[in-house]
Amino acid sequence: LVSSKEPTLSLFSVLACTYLLNIFNDLFVLLPQKRDAKVVTFFGLANFFSIIFNFFQKL
DSSP: OHHHHHHHHHHHHHHHHHHHHHHHHHHHHSOHHHHHHHHHHHHHHHHHHHHHHHHHHHO
């Protein structure tokens, strides 16, 4: 069970980190007006990812 779960979890983590890094990159590039909306989106996604990550750990 663990061996089948680990690759999925690590792949998900890599995808999640890559996506969040892209958002961080956008935060520094975008204009201040758009940055506020991006920050709200970022925190929403970070919360979403943490919930999914916790779900995977409980499997």
